[in-house]
Amino acid sequence: MNTAIILLAAGQGTRMQSDLPKVLHEIGGAPLIAHALRSADTLAPSRTVVVTGHGGDEVAKVLADYAPEAETVEQVDQLGTAHAVDQARGALADFEGDAFVLYGDTPFVRGETLEAMQAERAKGAAVVILGFEAADPGGYGRLKTGPDGLEAIVEAKDALPEELAITLCNSGVVCADRTTLFELVAAVGNDNAKGEYYLTDIVAIARSRGLKCAVVTCAEEETLGVNSRTDLAAGEAAFQVRMREEALATGVTLTAPETVFFAFDTVVGRDVSIGPNVVFGPGVTIETGATIRAFCHLEGCHVSEGATVGPFARLRPGAEVGGNAHVGNFVEVKNAVLGEGAKVNHLTYIGDADIGERTNIGAGTITCNYDGVFKHRTTIGAEAFIGSNSALVAPVTIADGGYVASGSVVTTDVGPGDLAIGRARQVNKPGLGARLVARLKSLKEKR
Known part of the structure; x- marks a missing residue:
């Protein structure tokens, strides 16, 4: 009609x-x-x-x-x-x-x-x-x-x-x-x-x-008509109740439904598990079998089948998490693609980057994507390994199988299978540590 x-x-x-x-x-x-x-x-x-x-x-x-x-x-x-x-x-x-x-x-x-x-x-x-x-x-x-x-x-x-x-x-x-x-x-x-x-x-x-x-x-x-801020709050509550009911009815597990907040256009597939205190901003799609753990905030992102996000993770606009990939606690991903099976498990910022399949990003890694004026992209190939506390200064490329030693600052491209070490050589001074502590304690006693 x-x-x-x-x-x-x-x-x-x-x-x-x-x-x-x-x-x-x-x-x-x-x-x-x-x-x-x-x-x-x-x-x-x-x-x-x-x-x-x-x-x-x-x-x-x-x-x-x-x-x-x-x-x-x-x-x-x-x-x-x-x-x-x-x-x-x-x-x-x-x-x-x-x-x-x-x-x-x-x-x-x-x-x-x-x-x-x-x-x-x-x-x-x-x-x-x-x-x-x-x-x-x-x-x-x-x-x-x-x-x-x-x-x-x-x-x-x-x-x-x-x-x-x-x-x-x-x-x-x-x-x-x-x-x-x-x-x-x-x-x-x-x-x-x-x-x-x-x-x-x-x-x-x-x-x-x-x-x-x-x-x-x-x-x-x-x-329900919305004519005041009180009505707006009541409307938000009613909307969330409806979205939670629809999610549960379509095969989504909500551990604590009353603590999960959806957006107007949130799409969640069957057999997705969502933990407590998860917030979805606009533009999020979660595919079948993914897991979103507690205290995550997602906006403008896509999480593929079988992937795991969180707890305490933030996915910002442009984040693409591949199938069976892991984004762990206190990790932020923005305008970046994580290939299938990639792992970014701890205390890491991945911005403006492409991460290859089965690559492991160590704790404390940062893709340094902003020079104060322009944004630059980091590209990491498949099955690469980025050691903990590394800083990848974009634009930079790490090829398939590349290996970055922990604590490195990487400013030039790393070839296939190469090892990059971008840190000062360690120097040990025998007995100097003990002498230094003794001197400091002496100074403290004189105060």
């Missing part, structure tokens, strides 16, 4: 106390608007129109990353939700099919829920509203139903006592044929205390024209 999305993202969000547009505040490392757009992916929409307002240029820049196909239209004056929807009229003038109204600050509506709304449309409902059973209905609009489906949306301030007792509430999400939607929106008036055009009025207008309206329900947590 041909589908269009109208995403309302014009609100300033004054309760956020921020200069940043509300829909650009992040949950799981991605802006709210990205989550809202992902909700509609299941529908495979052919058109997406985002209605912007406050900070519209900033919103458009973010959309270029998450939904480059989306069109933007501006709501210059904030005159209500029906007025906001009407701004998409011109952009969708040539569109035929169903249109959904979604909200950039309501990020957790599930794709299956939207599919259920579209199925109800296919059964003959002209307008479908998404509702939820509220634990505390409070100021939500009530959905008044009867034998013929949805009869009205009653705002809490206008509700009679018996209507306030209704717990089925309005989420604001709407599905209707594009032509019908804009005909109903055109009929909405602003004869109310705020002088605004409310999208909720389309139900009464549709009913007055003999059109059937229906309700599809979802869990209340899907309709």
Whole structure:
């Protein structure tokens, strides 16, 4: 079925106390608007129109990353939700099919829920509203139903006592044929205390024209709106719960699920084991059978099948960890490729480097990649050995089977199978150590 999305993202969000547009505040490392757009992916929409307002240029820049196909239209004056929807009229003038109204600050509506709304449309409902059973209905609009489906949306301030007792509430999400939607929106008036055009009025207008309206329900947590920093924190918590549940359901082991934090786009394969206190930033893929041990931070990286990372490791953007490779405790990897079976087990920084298969990097090794102006790359071949406490000053290449002695500073290339020793020769002075200690103790006693 041909589908269009109208995403309302014009609100300033004054309760956020921020200069940043509300829909650009992040949950799981991605802006709210990205989550809202992902909700509609299941529908495979052919058109997406985002209605912007406050900070519209900033919103458009973010959309270029998450939904480059989306069109933007501006709501210059904030005159209500029906007025906001009407701004998409011109952009969708040539569109035929169903249109959904979604909200950039309501990020957790599930794709299956939207599919259920579209199925109800296919059964003959002209307008479908998404509702939820509220634990505390409070100021939500009530959905008044009867034998013929949805009869009205009653705002809490206008509700009679018996209507306030209704717990089925309005989420604001709407599905209707594009032509019908804009005909109903055109009929909405602003004869109310705020002088605004409310999208909720389309139900009464549709009913007055003999059109059937229906309700599809979802869990209340899907309709969570983010309007304040408190809501943002609650949204982050809800997102993490959902991601953890999905990970466990797809064959991922989480030793302490409540301590693992995922990002919007984290991809984790089956039979991956994740220890406590692991944080995933954006852009991480973990393949089948890998192990991420406790207290690791990963961002913008790829961990291949059977690899082990951590504990206390940091993978930064551009890190590629090969199959069955090891990245151990207090190791940082940035913009570097570790070949299959490579080992970097202790207290090491690997930046801007290529490490060959089955190469061993000793404890305390540093790839010196920055000269204060430019970054340079270190290349290490297969089955090489880098001794502990070595500094590899890039650009430098260590060929297959190359061997670097512990404590070396390597500034020139090392050939295949060669041994590089880049340190001062050790000199022992017989008895000098004992004499030196005795002298220092004597000085201390005189103080």
